[in-house]
Amino acid sequence: MKDYKSHLISSSASFKDGLVAINQLTDEILCLFVLNENERLVGTLTDGDIRRALISGIQLTDTIDAAMKKDFVHLLKDEVIPNEIKSYREKGIKLLPCIDGDGKICKVYNLIRTQSILPVDAVLMAGGKGVRLRPLTEKIPKPLLKVGDKAIIDYNIDRLLHFGVEHIHVTVNYLAEQIEAHFSKDIDGTKINCVKEPEYLGTIGSVKFIPEFHHDIILLMNADLFTNIDLEEFYADFLKSDADMAIAAIPYSVSVPYGIFELEDNSIKKLSEKPVYNYYANGGIYLIKRKLLDLIPGETFFDATDFIELLIAQGYKVVRFPLIGYWIDIGKPEDFKKVQEFVKHVKA
Numbered sequence: 001m002k003d004y005k006s007h008l009i010s011s012s013a014s015f016k017d018g019l020v021a022i023n024q025l026t027d028e029i030l031c032l033f034v035l036n037e038n039e040r041l042v043g044t045l046t047d048g049d050i051r052r053a054l055i056s057g058i059q060l061t062d063t064i065d066a067a068m069k070k071d072f073v074h075l076l077k078d079e080v081i082p083n084e085i086k087s088y089r090e091k092g093i094k095l096l097p098c099i100d101g102d103g104k105i106c107k108v109y110n111l112i113r114t115q116s117i118l119p120v121d122a123v124l125m126a127g128g129k130g131v132r133l134r135p136l137t138e139k140i141p142k143p144l145l146k147v148g149d150k151a152i153i154d155y156n157i158d159r160l161l162h163f164g165v166e167h168i169h170v171t172v173n174y175l176a177e178q179i180e181a182h183f184s185k186d187i188d189g190t191k192i193n194c195v196k197e198p199e200y201l202g203t204i205g206s207v208k209f210i211p212e213f214h215h216d217i218i219l220l221m222n223a224d225l226f227t228n229i230d231l232e233e234f235y236a237d238f239l240k241s242d243a244d245m246a247i248a249a250i251p252y253s254v255s256v257p258y259g260i261f262e263l264e265d266n267s268i269k270k271l272s273e274k275p276v277y278n279y280y281a282n283g284g285i286y287l288i289k290r291k292l293l294d295l296i297p298g299e300t301f302f303d304a305t306d307f308i309e310l311l312i313a314q315g316y317k318v319v320r321f322p323l324i325g326y327w328i329d330i331g332k333p334e335d336f337k338k339v340q341e342f343v344k345h346v347k348a
Contacts, residue, residue, distance in 0.1 A: 003189075004033075004095075004105070004108040006021075006024070006025060006026070007025070007029075007031060007032055007033055007095065007108065008032070008033050008035055008105075009021050009032045009033070009034055009035070009045070009064060010034070010035060010036075010037075010064075011034050011035065011036050011037075011042055011043070011063065011064060011065045011068070012037070012063055012064075012065075013063065013064045014060065014061055014062065014063060014064065015050075015053065015058055015059065015060050015061070015062045015063070015064055015066070015067060016060040016061070017064065018032060018045055018050065018064045018067070019050060019060075022045070022047055022050060028112065029094045029095050029110070029112070030046060030047040031044060031045070031046045031047075031094065031095050032044065032045040032046075033095075033097055033105060033108070034064060034065065034068045035105075039104050040102065040103035040104055041072075041074065041097060041099055041103055041104065041105050042065070042068070042070065042103075043065065043068030043069055043070045043072060044068060044069050044072040044097075045064060045067060045068045045069070046069075049067055049068065049069055050067065052067075053066070053067035072097075073088060073093055073096065074096070074097045074098065074099050075096060075097070075098040075099070075109075076098070076099060077098055077099065077100045077101070077106055077107075085109075085111070085114075085115075085116050085117050085164070086116065086232070088111060089111045089115075093111060094110070094111055094112055095108055095109070095110060095111070096108070096109040096111055097109075109164070113162070114161075114162065114163075114164050115162055115163055115164070115232060116163045116164050116231070116232040116235075117163075117164030118163050118164055118165055118219075118231060118232065118235050119215050119217070120165060120167075120215050120217045120218065120219045120235065120287070121165075121167040121168075121169065121213045121214055121215050121217075121218050121219070121290075122160050122165045122167065122168045122169065122218075122219040122220075122221070123169045123170075123171060123207055123210065123218060123219070123220045123221075124143075124153060124156060124157075124168070124169070124170045124171070124221060124222075124223040125171050125203055125204070125206070125220070125221070125222050125223055126141065126142075126143040126153060126170050126171060126172050126179055126223035126224075127171050127172050127173030127174060127176070127197055127200065127201075127206060128142060128173075128174060128224075129142075129174045130142030130145075130174070130224070132331055132332050132333075133145070133330075133331070133332070133333060133336060136333075136336070139175075140175070140178065141172075141174055141175040141176075141178055141179055142223075142224050142330070143179060143223040143224055144178055144179060144182060145330075145336070147226060147330075147336075147339050147340060147343050148340070148343040148344070151182065152223070152224050152226065152330060153170070153179075153182075153223045153224070155226060156221065156223060156225065156227075157187060157192065159227075159228075159229075159231065160219075160231070161187065161188055161190060163231040163232055165219065165231075166190055167193075167213070167214045167215070168190060168191075168192050168193065169192075169193045169194075169195055169210050170183065170192055170193070170194050170195070170223065171194075171195050171196075171197055171206040171207070171209070171210070172194050172195070172196050172197070173196065173197050173199075173200060173206070176194070176196050179194060180194045180196075193210075195209050195210050195211075196209075197209055198299070199299075200301065201299070201300065201301055201302060202301045202302045202303040202304075202306070203222070203284075203303045203304045203305075204220065204296060204302055204303060204304040204306075204307050205296060205297075205299075205300060205301055205302035205303075207220065207293055207296060208293070208296055208298050208299075213290055215290070216289065216290050216291075217235075217238070217287055217288070217289060217290065218287070218288045218289075218290050218293065219231070219235075219285075219286070219287055220285075220286045220287075220288060220304070221284060221285040221286065222284040222285075222329070224329070224330045224331070225283075225284055225285070225327065225328070225329060225330070226326070226327070226328040226330060226339050226342070226343070227283075227285070227323070227325065227326060227327040227328070228325040228326055228346070229248055229283075229285060229323050229325060229327070230324075230325070233321075234246065234248060234285070234287060234321050235287065237319075237321050238287045238319075238321070241317070241319045242317065243287075243317045243318065243319040244288070244289050244292060244311060244316040244317045244318065245286060245287065245288045245289070245292065245307075245308070245311055245316065245317075245318045245319075246286065246287040246318075246319050246320070246321050247282060247283065247285070247286055247308070247318065247319070247320050247321065248283035248284070248285035248286070248320075248321050248323045248327075249280035249281065249282070249283055249320040249321060249322055249323060250280065250281045250282075250283045250323055250327050251278065251279075251280060251281075251322065251323075252278075252279045252280065252281040253276055253277065253278050253279070254276070254277045254279070255274070255275075255276050256274060256275050256276075256277070257274055258274065259271050259272065259273045259274065260272045260273075260275055280320055280322065282304075282305070283323050283327055284304070284329065285323075286304065292311065292316065295307070295310060295311070295314075326342070326346065328342065
């Protein structure tokens with residue numbers, strides 16, 4: 001939550017001051033955080049607390065600490081557990097304060113707008129030329145092409161923010177200055193860090209140029225995807241699998257319209273009539289343990305597929321996460337046309 005100052009009040013304020021402050025809140029959440037003289041969080045006050053206090057006979061001149069709730073729910077900085085966030089939401093908590101070691105508020109999470117708080121760094125790969133989409137991409141980088149009323153990449157940024165990802169990097173190259181200008185201002189209080197690769201280094205090579213990561217797990221994805229992947233489920237499955245890398249996988253079926261022979265030398269052993277073969281395709285969304293990024297060669301063209309093969313060859317655990325929902329890779333003109341129609345009927 002970018003601006004929560006209107007939700008703060010002093011413990012020495014009168015109960016009437018609390019009524020006025022609650023009444024002046026412009027968002028949908030009627031809750032105040034009560035701070036003592038040292039600006040430490042000491043309680044919360046909701047509209048429900050006010051009603052109960054009035055019934056019990058509190059006076060308007062009484063101080064607000066007589067009505068506040070002292071056993072409030074809060075998070076400790078750097079100790080955020082995604083599953084806890086889910087349980088808080090299920091209990092009806094709408095605003096969740098995060099406090100530092102001194103008991104001061106460092107952040108407030110709006111659980112109506114934020115589904116989770118994932119402790120990952122995200123990297124969006126946005127350096128490609130989008131050759132297959134020309135002439136659309138001759139003067140505009142593909143991530144900035146409009147789908148509906150906003151740029152392709154913005155759907156992915158919004159999704160990351162929705163899942164509480166706070167450290168977001170975008171690697172750029174082709175028409176980089178346009179993407180850098182696009183993210184020149186914070187989005188909902190989050191700075192989008194653009195990192196320019198010195199040359200084209202493939203779909204993962206530019207990660208080496210990100211100066212700093214804050215978490216031990218990195219979420220890497222292509223910037224031109226249109227998807228509603230549940231990042232919280234993706235993250236939870238990654239942890240449960242105790243994997244080194246997880247890949248979002250897209251179900252893909254191939255229907256053969258003929259009878260297919262199964263052969264042994266020249267002998268037919270079986271006839272399968274119009275079989276359907278089911279596969280999983282690479283969705284271009286990955287979770288990776290940060291330490292493994294050291295395996296990426298520096299200043300060398302290196303694709304994510306090269307990285308996957310390298311990890312498998314060295315015995316690391318690479319798993320797939322079946323993506324349930326929609327997923328469109330906007331690579332060709334027909335994909336771009338498809339997503340323009342699709343976006344009219346979904347909430348991205």
